[in-house]
Amino acid sequence: MRVPLEADVRAPARASDLPVAALGIAAVAAWLWAFLVTDRVAILGALLAVAAIAFVLAQRSAVAKRYGLALARRPRMGVAFAAIGVLAVAAALHDQPYPLLMLCTVMLFVVACIGLDIQTGYCGIVNFAGAAFFGTGAYTAAVLAKQGVPHLFGIVCGAIVAALVGSLLILPVLRTRGYYAALVTIAFGILFSTFLEVNNALGGPQGLKLPGIDLFGWRFNRDVDIGGASASFYVNYVVLALALALGAYVFSRRVDRSWIGLTFDAVRLDETAAAAFGIGIARAKIIAFTLGNFLCGLAGAVYAMMQGFIAPNNFTFGESLILVSILILGGIGNPLGIVPAALIIIVVPQKLQFIQEYRFLLYGILVVLILLFRPEGLLPRPVRRYFPAPR
Amino acid sequence: MDPGVLAQYAFNGLMLGVIYAMVAVGFTLFFGVLDVIQFAHGDVVMAGAFVALATYLALHGLGVAVPGLVVIVVACAAALAMALLGALIARYLVLPLRAAPAFNTLLITLMLGSILRELVRLFYPNGSNPQPFPRLLPTASVNLGNFTLRLDTTILLVVGLATIFVVNLVVRRTRLGLAIRAVAQDSETARVMGIDFQRIVLVTFAIGSALAGIAGVVYGLYYNEVNFDIGLLLGVIGFSAAVVGGLGSIYGAIIGGFLFAALQTIGSVALPVSSAYNNVFAFAVVIILMTWKPTGLIAEPTSERV
Amino acid sequence: MTQPRQSTASVVAPLLACHGLTMRFGGLLALDALDLSVASGEILGLIGPNGSGKTTFFNVLTGLYRPSAGRVEFGGRDIIGASPQQVCRAGIARTFQRSRLCLPLTVFDNVMIGNHLRLDHRVSFNVLRRGALRRQYDECVEAARSLAATFNPRLSSRLFEAAAALDMIDRRRVEICRALVNAPRLLLLDEPSAGMTRGETRELMDDILQIRAARGELTIVIIEHEMNVIERMTERCVVLNYGEKIAEGPFRVVASDPAVQEAYLGQAVAEA
Ligand SMILES: Nc1ncnc2c1ncn2[C@@H]1O[C@H](COP(=O)(O)OP(=O)(O)OP(=O)(O)O)[C@@H](O)[C@H]1O
Numbered sequence: 001m002r003v004p005l006e007a008d009v010r011a012p013a014r015a016s017d018l019p020v021a022a023l024g025i026a027a028v029a030a031w032l033w034a035f036l037v038t039d040r041v042a043i044l045g046a047l048l049a050v051a052a053i054a055f056v057l058a059q060r061s062a063v064a065k066r067y068g069l070a071l072a073r074r075p076r077m078g079v080a081f082a083a084i085g086v087l088a089v090a091a092a093l094h095d096q097p098y099p100l101l102m103l104c105t106v107m108l109f110v111v112a113c114i115g116l117d118i119q120t121g122y123c124g125i126v127n128f129a130g131a132a133f134f135g136t137g138a139y140t141a142a143v144l145a146k147q148g149v150p151h152l153f154g155i156v157c158g159a160i161v162a163a164l165v166g167s168l169l170i171l172p173v174l175r176t177r178g179y180y181a182a183l184v185t186i187a188f189g190i191l192f193s194t195f196l197e198v199n200n201a202l203g204g205p206q207g208l209k210l211p212g213i214d215l216f217g218w219r220f221n222r223d224v225d226i227g228g229a230s231a232s233f234y235v236n237y238v239v240l241a242l243a244l245a246l247g248a249y250v251f252s253r254r255v256d257r258s259w260i261g262l263t264f265d266a267v268r269l270d271e272t273a274a275a276a277f278g279i280g281i282a283r284a285k286i287i288a289f290t291l292g293n294f295l296c297g298l299a300g301a302v303y304a305m306m307q308g309f310i311a312p313n314n315f316t317f318g319e320s321l322i323l324v325s326i327l328i329l330g331g332i333g334n335p336l337g338i339v340p341a342a343l344i345i346i347v348v349p350q351k352l353q354f355i356q357e358y359r360f361l362l363y364g365i366l367v368v369l370i371l372l373f374r375p376e377g378l379l380p381r382p383v384r385r386y387f388p389a390p391r
Numbered sequence: 392m393d394p395g396v397l398a399q400y401a402f403n404g405l406m407l408g409v410i411y412a413m414v415a416v417g418f419t420l421f422f423g424v425l426d427v428i429q430f431a432h433g434d435v436v437m438a439g440a441f442v443a444l445a446t447y448l449a450l451h452g453l454g455v456a457v458p459g460l461v462v463i464v465v466a467c468a469a470a471l472a473m474a475l476l477g478a479l480i481a482r483y484l485v486l487p488l489r490a491a492p493a494f495n496t497l498l499i500t501l502m503l504g505s506i507l508r509e510l511v512r513l514f515y516p517n518g519s520n521p522q523p524f525p526r527l528l529p530t531a532s533v534n535l536g537n538f539t540l541r542l543d544t545t546i547l548l549v550v551g552l553a554t555i556f557v558v559n560l561v562v563r564r565t566r567l568g569l570a571i572r573a574v575a576q577d578s579e580t581a582r583v584m585g586i587d588f589q590r591i592v593l594v595t596f597a598i599g600s601a602l603a604g605i606a607g608v609v610y611g612l613y614y615n616e617v618n619f620d621i622g623l624l625l626g627v628i629g630f631s632a633a634v635v636g637g638l639g640s641i642y643g644a645i646i647g648g649f650l651f652a653a654l655q656t657i658g659s660v661a662l663p664v665s666s667a668y669n670n671v672f673a674f675a676v677v678i679i680l681m682t683w684k685p686t687g688l689i690a691e692p693t694s695e696r697v
Numbered sequence: 698m699t700q701p702r703q704s705t706a707s708v709v710a711p712l713l714a715c716h717g718l719t720m721r722f723g724g725l726l727a728l729d730a731l732d733l734s735v736a737s738g739e740i741l742g743l744i745g746p747n748g749s750g751k752t753t754f755f756n757v758l759t760g761l762y763r764p765s766a767g768r769v770e771f772g773g774r775d776i777i778g779a780s781p782q783q784v785c786r787a788g789i790a791r792t793f794q795r796s797r798l799c800l801p802l803t804v805f806d807n808v809m810i811g812n813h814l815r816l817d818h819r820v821s822f823n824v825l826r827r828g829a830l831r832r833q834y835d836e837c838v839e840a841a842r843s844l845a846a847t848f849n850p851r852l853s854s855r856l857f858e859a860a861a862a863l864d865m866i867d868r869r870r871v872e873i874c875r876a877l878v879n880a881p882r883l884l885l886l887d888e889p890s891a892g893m894t895r896g897e898t899r900e901l902m903d904d905i906l907q908i909r910a911a912r913g914e915l916t917i918v919i920i921e922h923e924m925n926v927i928e929r930m931t932e933r934c935v936v937l938n939y940g941e942k943i944a945e946g947p948f949r950v951v952a953s954d955p956a957v958q959e960a961y962l963g964q965a966v967a968e969a
């Protein structure tokens with residue numbers, strides 16, 4: 001099937017399209033709200049079914065395609081819509097801490113998975129230690145917060161330390177390929193959580209406690225008063241996580257739609273040919289690996305401060321596999337796919353407590369099925385367009 | 392240090408080496424015929440140990456208590472079940488992804504490992520805790536100073552080496568082995584020569600996985616305890632051992648297995664930290680060795696064909 | 698063994714000169730003390746039976762293999778031990794015997810991989826200065842379009858389709874575009890006619906000659922099994938057998954050389 005080019009479809013420039021677009025966002029936001037709020041299995045199932053049907057219909061309907069492409073031509077508008085939608089949902093949920101916490105968790109996992117996608121999806125560096133880099137950020141933030149370091153600085157340090165720890169692994173990653181590189185990251189992922197378990201300085205199996213974020217005197221863990229209405233303090237974290245997720249998304253899109261993205265693709269698809277045309281393999285891999293670990297660490301640091309408590313079993317090899325599952329489900333190399341995938345993989349087991357215990361098993365089966373029957377994932381990666389609307 | 396204690400360490404290291412070698416040989420066989428790494432192989436070892444345990448409990452329940460018979464039945468059950476599992480993995484997970492990027496094979500076997508672990512953890516009675524594994528071998532022992540030579544571990548050592556030897560013999564000396572080596576050399580040519588490619592792949596996976604099943608039994612009998620997560624360490628070390636010895640070579644895998652056991656034993660003796668760091672050390676060694684010699688210690692560096 | 702014939706190339710220093718180039722794979726001697734030179738602006742044919750070391754020669758030149766012995770000078774500079782990237786920077790571009798296009802990428806992307814050295818790939822530039830990137834991109838699109846149009850106007854209209862959607866001959870064209878886009882001094886073509894019909898081959902060769910005419914100074918070494926391609930395209934050719942140069946000279950002279958006939962005949966007998 002030939003996907004119509006953006007240029008093939010006239011974008012809606014008419015004012016009358018605006019209400020339709022608003023309706024679309026409202027529908028998605030309403031769905032998200034219901035998805036986060038419900039604790040009834042039947043409703044959850046119905047919502048997922050509705051989403052699946054809408055997804056299939058949207059792929060066939062010309063109208064949806066028109067709006068999709070119109071949005072693709074205006075990336076800023078897409079980002080603004082996403083922000084408005086999430087903020088609207090957060091406003092609707094303002095007095096329900098638990099759904100808000102889930103929303104934040106999803107958005108932070110989106111950030112980490114975008115990092116992994118830059119490594120694996122773009123540049124072809126398999127990283128099965130995602131949770132370890134996430135955990136590096138988390139533990140760094142925890143230790144620094146305990147030392148009384150300003151929290152913003154601590155969070156940034158978390159990201160930087162994750163990137164630095166990654167640079168310890170850069171030599172093995174550069175010297176090995178494919179299965180071998182996978183082995184190195186697997187070994188590191190297991191080493192990391194084992195180390196945390198046995199190391200008493202970092203709290204051992206009991207883990208560490210953290211304070212809530214305090215940003216220039218703005219205390220995140222205090223309920224917010226907006227015009228008389230009191231909102232759960234998680235609203236603070238929603239705003240922060242949203243900013244990070246959108247930032248990571250825009251960043252990864254820009255990286256992909258540039259010569260760097262092209263270089264990553266060349267390295268992923270054929271190192272030998274890439275080298276023969278002068279592409280520095282090591283440089284590309286170092287950039288991708290470092291950027292990815294930075295994002296993982298950043299997400300981990302914020303996640304830790306939001307949770308207020310971290311322990312080694314948040315960052316096991318199994319968790320790394322969950323991060324990779326999100327990538328595969330969403331469609332490897334397409335950061336947009338990460339959003340629905342993270343929603344499904346993170347929220348569903350939280351909702352259905354009885355499958356919480358079985359989630360590793362279910363994700364394992366899910367990924368096996370995807371790889372066998374739809375390896376390109378929910379949203380397959382489209383071919384690169386550097387800029388919206390080419391001639 | 393006391394020579395008896397040293398000898399004890401050496402003997403324990405040898406035992407560990409046999410288990411690692413048994414796992415590594417499987418990796419090497421699979422890589423030979425299909426150029427893939429079956430990342431769930433360590434968990435196949437674990438599954439083998441649990442099949443053995445379940446078989447033992449069933450026999451026990453039936454009142455069968457002839458010691459020699461029980462251990463043989465238990466080992467055969469593990470080997471056969473894992474052979475079947477291995478063939479199924481090859482048929483339904485690995486072969487269908489032959490045309491896909493290597494990443495997909497990697498991921499599907501990795502996820503299969505996770506599935507096996509979780510199945511045992513969730514559905515084996517009390518599976519999330521370590522399970523005692525019965526002592527099925529005679530436990531007579533002789534003391535030489537500080538060194539205790541136990542009959543059961545000696546038997547395990549001999550049996551482990553013998554199974555590796557038999558697999559090696561099958562690969563080197565039989566018609567089947569000839570076909571396996573032909574496919575490993577050049578699967579296209581082998582196919583043209585009339586070798587049933589798929590059958591050979593399935594048989595190879597069955598052999599390697601049966602070996603893993605027996606390794607699981609040896610593990611259980613040696614440690615007298617099995618846990619659902621032992622496969623992770625065994626898989627990573629088994630793979631590394633195979634790589635270090637040069638993927639595709641059986642002898643290399645054996646040497647690699649013993650090398651890792653030696654390093655780990657030396658590490659646990661020489662490092663001044665608590666034994667809790669044993670596994671941290673093992674994984675660090677894996678990373679360092681892979682960095683230092685990404686294509687193995689023995690294999691000469693070859694340039695990839697362009 | 699026949700005496701090497703007097704080269705018809707000009708007397709000026711050659712663009713590429715190899716001395717005693719040797720490549721061993723374990724016990725196998727893939728290149729055996731090869732002496733070879735290519736004059737600037739020349740089209741040299743490289744022929745020889747299967748497994749005679751032709752591709753290996755390209756791989757050694759482009760830094761993919763490190764030779765066991767010998768020297769290679771390109772434009773007066775020693776390029777032995779240089780990385781593939783350095784060789785590329787020195788001005789050597791190549792195609793591969795088995796197509797190595799990135800099939801999921803667009804035609805434009807594939808061509809731009811060849812243009813890597815001219816692109817600005819600093820992270821800050823690519824992520825933050827989108828306007829400047831846009832200008833560079835627009836220039837590149839123009840360059841790719843006109844290059845593709847020299848080959849085939851239809852190709853230039855398919856610039857933003859995935860390479861996987863192209864047929865064999867267009868893929869080969871894209872591969873050659875990718876090698877040419879950075880204006881190399883030396884172009885290495887490894888069996889450009891492989892897998893194509895006579896007619897397609899002729900078309901492709903016309904295209905190559907046309908580009909060369911438009912470009913002026915482009916030196917080409919071409920590996921071919923298709924003898925009429927060699928006859929038509931080259932002034933001079935070198936014959937390899939078991940990694941050794943067994944003859945050198947204009948195609949018609951070389952073709953009648955008994956040593957060459959024997960080398961090819963030996964292969965024919967072995968294959969029969
Ligand atoms: N990376 C390698 N490792 C081992 N042997 C190699 C390698 N590359 C090439 N060879 C061997 O070197 C010899 C020359 O191979 P090469 O590919 O250069 O031949 P060729 O002349 O290009 O043949 P063809 O016309 O079939 O393409 C062959 O015997 C080949 O098997």
Ligand SMILES: [Mg+2]
Binds near residue numbers: 751752794
């Ligand atoms: Mg060749």
